Amino acid sequence: MKTVNADPKGVDTGPHFMDGDHALAEGALAAGCRFFAGYPITPSTETAERFAERAPEVGALFIQMEDELASIAALIGAAWGGKKCMTVTCGPGFSLMVENIGLACITETPLVIANVQRGGPSTGLPTLTAQQDMMQAKWGPHGDNAMIALSPDSPQECFDLAVEAFNLSEYYRVPVIILTDETVGHMHEKVVIPPADQIQVVPRNNYSGPKEDFRPYKFNSQGGHPMTQAGDGYNFHITGLVHNERGYPVMTAEQGKVVVTHLMEKINGNADKIIRLEEDQVDGADVVVVSYGITSRIAVKAIQDARKEGIKVGSLRLITIWPFCEKRIRELAGKVKAIVVPEINYGQMVLEVERAAAGQCKVISVNHCGGAVHEPEVILDAIRKAVK
Amino acid sequence: MTTNIGKFKDASPMSGILRMERMPHIWCPGCGIGSEVNSFAEAIKRSGIDPKKLVVVSGIGCTGRVAGYVNFDSIHTTHGRAIPVATGIKLANPELTVVVFSGEGDLTGIGGNHLIHAARRNMDLVVICNNNFTYGMTGGQVTPTTPGGAIASTTPYGNHEYPFSLPFLADAAGATYVARWTSMHARNLTQSIEEALSKKGFSFIEVISPCTTLYLRRNRLGDGVDMLQFYQENTVLKHGCDTRETAINYQGKIVIGKFVDKNKPTYLEALDKVGAKLVGDDYQLYGKTLPEREAEAKAEKERVAARRTAALAEEATAAEKGSAPKAAVKKAAAKKAPAKAAKKAPAKAAPKKVGAGGTAKKPAAKSVAKVAAKVAAKPVKKAAKKAPAKAVAKKTRK
Numbered sequence: 001m002k003t004v005n006a007d008p009k010g011v012d013t014g015p016h017f018m019d020g021d022h023a024l025a026e027g028a029l030a031a032g033c034r035f036f037a038g039y040p041i042t043p044s045t046e047t048a049e050r051f052a053e054r055a056p057e058v059g060a061l062f063i064q065m066e067d068e069l070a071s072i073a074a075l076i077g078a079a080w081g082g083k084k085c086m087t088v089t090c091g092p093g094f095s096l097m098v099e100n101i102g103l104a105c106i107t108e109t110p111l112v113i114a115n116v117q118r119g120g121p122s123t124g125l126p127t128l129t130a131q132q133d134m135m136q137a138k139w140g141p142h143g144d145n146a147m148i149a150l151s152p153d154s155p156q157e158c159f160d161l162a163v164e165a166f167n168l169s170e171y172y173r174v175p176v177i178i179l180t181d182e183t184v185g186h187m188h189e190k191v192v193i194p195p196a197d198q199i200q201v202v203p204r205n206n207y208s209g210p211k212e213d214f215r216p217y218k219f220n221s222q223g224g225h226p227m228t229q230a231g232d233g234y235n236f237h238i239t240g241l242v243h244n245e246r247g248y249p250v251m252t253a254e255q256g257k258v259v260v261t262h263l264m265e266k267i268n269g270n271a272d273k274i275i276r277l278e279e280d281q282v283d284g285a286d287v288v289v290v291s292y293g294i295t296s297r298i299a300v301k302a303i304q305d306a307r308k309e310g311i312k313v314g315s316l317r318l319i320t321i322w323p324f325c326e327k328r329i330r331e332l333a334g335k336v337k338a339i340v341v342p343e344i345n346y347g348q349m350v351l352e353v354e355r356a357a358a359g360q361c362k363v364i365s366v367n368h369c370g371g372a373v374h375e376p377e378v379i380l381d382a383i384r385k386a387v388k
Numbered sequence: 389m390t391t392n393i394g395k396f397k398d399a400s401p402m403s404g405i406l407r408m409e410r411m412p413h414i415w416c417p418g419c420g421i422g423s424e425v426n427s428f429a430e431a432i433k434r435s436g437i438d439p440k441k442l443v444v445v446s447g448i449g450c451t452g453r454v455a456g457y458v459n460f461d462s463i464h465t466t467h468g469r470a471i472p473v474a475t476g477i478k479l480a481n482p483e484l485t486v487v488v489f490s491g492e493g494d495l496t497g498i499g500g501n502h503l504i505h506a507a508r509r510n511m512d513l514v515v516i517c518n519n520n521f522t523y524g525m526t527g528g529q530v531t532p533t534t535p536g537g538a539i540a541s542t543t544p545y546g547n548h549e550y551p552f553s554l555p556f557l558a559d560a561a562g563a564t565y566v567a568r569w570t571s572m573h574a575r576n577l578t579q580s581i582e583e584a585l586s587k588k589g590f591s592f593i594e595v596i597s598p599c600t601t602l603y604l605r606r607n608r609l610g611d612g613v614d615m616l617q618f619y620q621e622n623t624v625l626k627h628g629c630d631t632r633e634t635a636i637n638y639q640g641k642i643v644i645g646k647f648v649d650k651n652k653p654t655y656l657e658a659l660d661k662v663g664a665k666l667v668g669d670d671y672q673l674y675g676k677t678l679p680e681r682e683a684e685a686k687a688e689k690e691r692v693a694a695r696r697t698a699a700l701a702e703e704a705t706a707a708e709k710g711s712a713p714k715a716a717v718k719k720a721a722a723k724k725a726p727a728k729a730a731k732k733a734p735a736k737a738a739p740k741k742v743g744a745g746g747t748a749k750k751p752a753a754k755s756v757a758k759v760a761a762k763v764a765a766k767p768v769k770k771a772a773k774k775a776p777a778k779a780v781a782k783k784t785r786k
Contacts, residue, residue, distance in 0.1 A: 009675075034674060035480055037472075056663040059672040061479055063655075066505040070472035073465065073502075077445070077476025080463065081484070083674070085476075103466050230461040230477055231484050233440040237407070237456060239464035248410065249456065249464075 001171045001224075006030050006163075006199035010058050016191045020158040020184040021046035021088075023191050024114050025054065027162025028086045030193065031201050033112070034060040035085035037074035039067055039093060042126045043182040044116035047088040068096035075111040076104055080238065082229030084166055084204065088114040090182075091133050092123060094140065101175050102141030105263060107238045108173040108217060108227070110204075112165045115177060116185040119370030129182035130370030131293055131344040135351075137177045138322050144260050146267035148274060149177040149322040151292040155189045161319070163199060168274060170202040172223035172266055179321055181344070183294040183373060207234065215245040219258050221265035271323040278317040285314030286337045287386045290329070290353055292318040294373055295342050302342075302379035311387050321349070326356035333357035338386035342366035342379045362386060405429040405439075407459045414453055418604075418612025420571025420597025421451055421518055425458070427574050428489065428516065431581035434703070436696025438688070443486045445474040447494035449525045450599075451518040454489040468499030471506045474513050482656055482673075482681070483688065485514075485585060492519040492594075493531040496552055500532065507561035507590045509655040514584045514591045517554060518571075520599035528602030535638035539606045551636070554594045555647050559631040564589035566631065566648035570619040571597040573644065580646065586692075589654050596642055609639070 010029035018026070024047045028036070036055070038048040052062040065071040071087045078085040089097060094115045104111055117133050119125025137149045148168050152161045161178055169176040207214055207226040214234045218225040228234045241249040242256045267274065280303075282288055287306075291299045296317040306313045316332070318325065329352075333339065338361050341350040350365040357363050366382045368374050400408065406429060415421050432442065439460055446455035448467035455462040465473045470488045478486045488495070495503050495517050506513060522540060523529040530540035530547050533554060537546045558566045565584050569577040577595060584591035598604055598615035609615060619642070626633075627645040634643045653661070663671045664678055671678060 035476070037476065056667050056671060059675055061659075061673060063475075063479060065472060065475075066501050069469065070475070070502050070505070073469040073472035074476035074479070076465070077463070077473035077478075078480035079476075080461075081477040081480025083480040085480075099466055100469060103469075229481070230443045231441050231481055235407075235459055235461055237462045237464070239456065240466055241464065 001167060001202050002205075003167070003200035004203050006196040006201045007032055008196035010034075010060070011193060011196040011199060013193050013195045016193060017188055018155060018191050019046065019186050019188045020152065020155040020180055021116060021186065022050045023155040023158035024088065024162050024178065024180070024185075025050035026191070026193060027159040028112065028166065029054060029058055029060065030159070030196075030199050031084065031163040031166035032203070033084045033086045033166060034058070035075070035078040035081075035083040036060065036062045036087065037065050037071040037078070037085070038062075038087045039065055039071050039089070041068075041090050041093045043118055043185050044088045044090050044093075044114065046185070047114060047116070051086075068093040069099065072097040072100040072104070072111075072113070076100060076107065076109050079104075079109045079111050080227075080230055080236070082204065082206075082231070084110070084170070086112040086114070086162075086166075088116065090116050090118045091120045091130075091136075094133060094136065098136070098140035102143060102145065103240045104175040105141060105145045105147075106143075106240055106242075106259070108225075108263075109175070109238075110166075110169040110173050110227075111175050112162070112169050113175060113177050114162070115179050117179065117181040125371045127182070128371040129294065129344060129373065131179075131181055131295065132346075132348070132370055134179060134321060134343070134345065134348040137179055144264055146174075146264045147177060147322045148172065148174055148267060148320070149179050150276075150319060151179045151321050152184060152319075153293055153296050153317065154184060155187060155191045157319075158184065159191050159193060163201065164276075167200075167202040170204060172270070172274075173225065173227060174267065177322075179293070181293050187294075204229075206232065211235075216247045217243070217245045219245060219262035221262050221269050223266055223270065267323055271325075272327075274320060274323060275325050275328075276319040277325055277328060278315075278319060280315040280317075281312075282314035282316060282332065284312060286312045287340060287383050288314040288316050288332055288336050288338075289340045289342065289379065289383065290316045290318065290349070291342050292321060292349070295344060298374050298376055299342055299379050301376035302383060305376070305380050306383040309384070311383060313383055318349070324349075324352045324356070326352070329353055329356035330358065330360070333360035336361050338362035338364055340364045340366060340379065340382045340386050342368070342374050342382070344368045344370050344373065402426065402429050405432060405459055406457055410457050413457055415450060416599075416601045418598060418600035418615075419450070420520065420595065420612075421454065423571050423574055424516065424518060424577065424595050424597065425454055425489075427577040428487075428581055429458070430578045431585060434578075434696065434699050435582050435585045436692040436694070436699060437485050437585060438691070438695070441484050441688075443474070443477050443484050445470045445477070445486065445488050447490040447499060449491045449494050449523065450520075451489060451491035452494060452525075458489075468494055468497070468502065470494065471499060471502040471511075471513070471515065475506060475511050478512055479656065482512075483684065486512075487585075488513055488515045490515075490517065491524070492517055492521075492533045492554065493523045496554060496557065497532045504557070504561040507558055507563040507592065510562060510564060510589045510652055510658075512588050512590070512654045512656065514581070515593070516581065517592065517594045518597050519554060519594050520597045520603060522599045522603040524599050524602055528599070528606055533636070535636055535640075537638045538603070540603075541606070553631070553635040554592070555634045556631040558590075558592035558594075559648050562590065563592045563648060564650050564652060565591035565593075565646075567592075567646040568594040568596065568634065568642075568644050570616075570623060570642065570644065571595055572616045572619045573623075576644075583646075583649075587649075588657075589652065596636075596644075
């Protein structure tokens with residue numbers, strides 16, 4: 001990935017005391033996002049508010065659309081209009097967005113969506129935390145899609161991963177989803193924004209060659225193919241239909257295979273390059289706790305207490321949710337007695353862990369129906385049971 | 389009979405504006421969309437707009453395919469979402485002219501919310517809405533505009549719902565330009581699109597159009613030519629008509645004309661005002677200050693005017709010499725049978741195109757051509773003052 005220094009205009013360098021939602025907006029601005037379309041929904045609204053407030057001084061544009069359907073649609077337009085763009089929402093809004101997330105996938109449109117998760121289903125628990133949209137992030141749009149989703153565990157990481165999300169999105173030309181939660185979104189902590197020359201961003205890669213050679217797509221299962229922007233004179237055509245490399249509809253099973261294989265493999269085939277994990281004392285551990293987002297910070301307490309009891313516990317934190325780190329889990333499953341998976345849902349990522357572990361070790365789900373974070377004791381109990 | 393598509397592509401005066409490599413298109417014989425696209429293409433040519441700076445966005449359905457056939461930057465979006473996608477493009481690069489071309493099911497059914505909000509914001513877009521009273525692509529279901537009593541596949545015993553009157557809807561929501569034509573009113577439609585393109589703000593142009601395969605057949609209303617005849621006999625030209633008076637009843641009179649033409653700041657102009665007040669002279673959007681953007685817009689406006697003058701002059705010369713490519717095609721076509729000839733003259737409005745479908749009886753085709761000439765001679769009040777409109781009328785009479 002070719003990177004350049006961030007545009008200082010969008011970088012509010014220095015130490016801040018801010019919540020995760022605000023940090024998402026700052027991360028987006030630092031990454032070069034200059035277009036934001038959104039619709040208010042708790043607990044994500046603060047990101048939109050921050051962006052709206054900052055837009056005039058940065059030279060960016062904020063628009064509150066009539067609904068989430070329109071918000072994500074406007075991003076697709078803005079992306080092909082030449083801008084890096086973002087929206088933010090939570091479960092109910094994300095449900096409305098999935099239609100055009102699918103369009104962004106098939107048209108290979110770079111954009112970033114933050115889902116500050118709250119309890120569901122439906123209107124559920126609007127002001128209370130959850131991690132219940134993990135599977136929706138991957139399987140939301142109909143058809144086969146390979147998604148990239150990242151999960152920050154602090155306001156600082158909201159900033160950092162917003163930049164990372166834009167970089168991945170630009171390089172692979174995919175919608176990237178930031179799966180945070182109400183707790184991280186509303187948690188105030190110190191956030192240090194580095195100087196612009198210490199923030200590396202992937203610039204928009206626009207085609208500049210001869211018109212007759214212009215192809216908006218290249219079905220080679222790789223990222224890095226240039227796109228174009230409206231007004232550059234290449235007369236691009238993009239469609240939600242299965243298409244050829246010129247962007248024109250080709251409705252055959254053969255072409256469907258070409259397009260879907262490319263979409264899936266450009267992410268899954270590059271999973272090793274995309275995936276970021278944080279590991280702690282995993283080597284030689286009897287039990288590994290696999291967690292993400294706010295739950296990984298609760299798990300720290302349980303892991304410390306278990307270690308005091310003499311249990312060899314490691315921690316593996318998923319920073320990248322999708323693509324899933326199945327290789328690493330399979331490897332670990334062959335070495336440990338058990339994997340414990342606490343998450344604020346009825347058991348979603350644990351299904352992936354079970355699949356990857358493939359019966360090599362015990363996999364223990366510590367689920368929670370949302371509205372609050374786990375009590376560390378519940379996770380500790382699971383760790384104790386795991387080594388028995 | 390097979391058509392020599394290659395020859396057709398080369399001869400077409402629309403090559404350059406249409407993606408000829410995508411022809412033939414998917415529309416049925418007698419459908420009005422093709423002639424609407426011709427009007428659109430003609431309007432683009434004459435508008436002087438830099439084709440590079442034009443973007444066409446469509447939704448889903450028969451009309452949704454327009455984006456795939458026009459040789460500009462174009463997006464074929466999801467169902468109903470053409471307007472918000474267009475909004476995103478326009479706001480991401482305000483220098484672009486953005487046109488939404490889609491059907492009434494797409495724009496006022498599934499996408500209805502986006503339509504009224506774009507109108508409310510006075511988003512600087514031109515929306516061309518093909519209204520054929522039916523969801524064509526899915527087999528002829530009832531739409532928000534299907535007149536009461538009409539048969540659709542999902543109202544097999546007659547439509548019992550109240551339909552939208554689209555000019556009224558667009559007007560009420562805040563559109564600054566609202567007009568309605570039929571697909572037979574090719575010249576008026578062209579002029580209307582030209583006007584809308586040169587105007588800032590939210591423009592909404594409804595085009596009543598026959599769906600021969602589904603709506604007409606299911607309601608036993610004849611074929612495309614019969615419907616054009618119907619348009620000729622049952623349209624009432626009323627410029628400035630109160631949009632509350634524009635409702636369409638089943639096979640009743642259709643009020644056509646330009647109903648709304650007013651000015652108010654666009655979404656972006658209003659936003660700029662707030663920004664400039666807040667930040668002062670340093671206020672910029674995407675790295676450009678307001679005076680810089682205004683200067684660029686002014687320069688582009690001058691270039692557009694110059695191109696327009698050149699385009700009109702070229703058209704006038706071509707008309708005089710009779711050597712325009714269009715005329716050449718016509719000439720060549722005239723030697724052949726009428727039905728064949730119509731196929732060879734893609735720039736011609738709907739009537740002849742319908743003939744090309746083989747659905748028209750010869751006498752009907754003739755009378756429709758006459759009708760088209762008559763209608764073309766009846767110019768838009770305002771536009772009639774302009775030289776080009778006159779020239780066109782003259783040419784058609786020839």
